[in-house]
Amino acid sequence: MSLTLPSPVIQAGAEPFLFRRGRVGCLLIHGFTAAPQEMVRLGAHLANHGYTALGVRLAGHGTTLDDLARTRWPDWLASAQDGLDRLRGLCDRVVVLGLSMGGMLSILLAAETPLTGLVLMSTPTLVPPNRLRPFLRPLSPIYSRIPKGPPDWFDPSVAVERIAYNAYPTRSMAEVIDLIEISRAALPRVHAPALIVHSLNDAFVVPANAETLLAEIGAKDKRLLLVEGSNHLVTLDAARETVFDAARAFVRRVAGPPR
Amino acid sequence: MSVILPRGEAFLYPGGPVGCLVVHGFTGAPAEMRWFGQQLAKAGYSVVGVRLFAHATRPEDMFRARPQDWVASVEDGYHLLRGLSEHVVVMGLSLGGILSLHFASRRPVRGVVAMSVPYVLMAPWRRRLRPFFPALSKVMPFFDKGAPDWYDPHVAEDHLEYPRHPVRAVASLVDVHAEMLRRLPLITAPVLMMSSHGDATAPPWHSQAMFDRLQTADKQLVLFERGGHVITRDVERQRVADTAAAFVRRVTGWPKSTVRTGRSR
Numbered sequence: 001m002s003l004t005l006p007s008p009v010i011q012a013g014a015e016p017f018l019f020r021r022g023r024v025g026c027l028l029i030h031g032f033t034a035a036p037q038e039m040v041r042l043g044a045h046l047a048n049h050g051y052t053a054l055g056v057r058l059a060g061h062g063t064t065l066d067d068l069a070r071t072r073w074p075d076w077l078a079s080a081q082d083g084l085d086r087l088r089g090l091c092d093r094v095v096v097l098g099l100s101m102g103g104m105l106s107i108l109l110a111a112e113t114p115l116t117g118l119v120l121m122s123t124p125t126l127v128p129p130n131r132l133r134p135f136l137r138p139l140s141p142i143y144s145r146i147p148k149g150p151p152d153w154f155d156p157s158v159a160v161e162r163i164a165y166n167a168y169p170t171r172s173m174a175e176v177i178d179l180i181e182i183s184r185a186a187l188p189r190v191h192a193p194a195l196i197v198h199s200l201n202d203a204f205v206v207p208a209n210a211e212t213l214l215a216e217i218g219a220k221d222k223r224l225l226l227v228e229g230s231n232h233l234v235t236l237d238a239a240r241e242t243v244f245d246a247a248r249a250f251v252r253r254v255a256g257p258p259r
Numbered sequence: 260m261s262v263i264l265p266r267g268e269a270f271l272y273p274g275g276p277v278g279c280l281v282v283h284g285f286t287g288a289p290a291e292m293r294w295f296g297q298q299l300a301k302a303g304y305s306v307v308g309v310r311l312f313a314h315a316t317r318p319e320d321m322f323r324a325r326p327q328d329w330v331a332s333v334e335d336g337y338h339l340l341r342g343l344s345e346h347v348v349v350m351g352l353s354l355g356g357i358l359s360l361h362f363a364s365r366r367p368v369r370g371v372v373a374m375s376v377p378y379v380l381m382a383p384w385r386r387r388l389r390p391f392f393p394a395l396s397k398v399m400p401f402f403d404k405g406a407p408d409w410y411d412p413h414v415a416e417d418h419l420e421y422p423r424h425p426v427r428a429v430a431s432l433v434d435v436h437a438e439m440l441r442r443l444p445l446i447t448a449p450v451l452m453m454s455s456h457g458d459a460t461a462p463p464w465h466s467q468a469m470f471d472r473l474q475t476a477d478k479q480l481v482l483f484e485r486g487g488h489v490i491t492r493d494v495e496r497q498r499v500a501d502t503a504a505a506f507v508r509r510v511t512g513w514p515k516s517t518v519r520t521g522r523s524r
Contacts, residue, residue, distance in 0.1 A: 004438070020273070086307065086339060
């Protein structure tokens, strides 16, 4: 049996990133089926303002869909924690910023360890009603992938550089749905200051998710920023500059100016 | 809930423009490379310690580990280290050494340090059963490890590793090892191999056999009289770390002069 791995295994452009600046650090966590590329503009924005930025690649992402289908949610959480453990080697204050599933992983990190702040973007808290849910795991060997819906960009130009799988592995979708419940259950244990960002136009994870998040998170210092003119991917779509500015202002408020 | 075992965490030490990527072994954890990494950091190098996929979490996670997952873990570490350092020397123990050599056959690195790397993973008759490992793993998920070969009983006490070998992951190990052996002649970077006579898994003749297959112009083999498989922690750990640091300095020319003593004791 002969093995020939692609070289490199990680797709071009899907690599994790580290912009080294000062002692205040930002950990950036991308979403399901995506790649660090989804967070790199936000990371560069924060780095341009003097903050160290590290963007993790979650296990099974940025390689092949079959690799993702083999992973489970604790693998993704472990990847996020790897990033945090490494960033702590550079920074004494860390703000974690997560998009969508990255937001759920940020919640689990924050429930476990003290963080300086938390930016939760487009993060689901409500499990969409789906009668197929109990059948996802048993179905996954036969019906292995779920197609994605049509694109809904306000700024279609960003689709060109986007790196993401073109479908969801059925097996991992079952993991994501579990993770929604697991991360929601952890919300009362999250005490770090939190900025919640959601797009009013998010048709994929509707804004009601952000209302639940705001209501149930244990943090006293919590704010909800609703943006307009963006799809689910608020770090990429047309409202991104508003999101970047809000994230930077939040980091500065909770962690102080760059040092 | 922390999914990573205590002391199993990946690590990063910032330093100069030359970086060392350090990779642990099969069923091991970053803990077995941490002290070694700290010595390189004291010598002024930036250091990133990899946690390989499915390691330092739960042994059952290894059932799902494939060669590309481990190679991707090393690539992740490389890209993060590049955020600290322009030049990279990749170094690893056992499976970490396999992955380091494999990486160096595909990417430009300034050097490779391969420690306690096995040439023969198992008896040939067992090796021929490789196609049946995935099926076998369903009925026999684990098999026992051999007797430990530590010389320093003190460090053996707190060694962090999975207690048994996951059969499915051994199949992945066999595959990536075979590809590494095929790619050995493609490596052009300087290579340092280290091995110890007390190693029950990869005795010095293993390193010698791979050393002979290397085509790179700059290759060096250092054998230690004492010590077992985990040479980064066993009795010769200081000489192992010093030899690695001296190699990095020789192949990168950095730092130009010794400005730090680099030794704590």
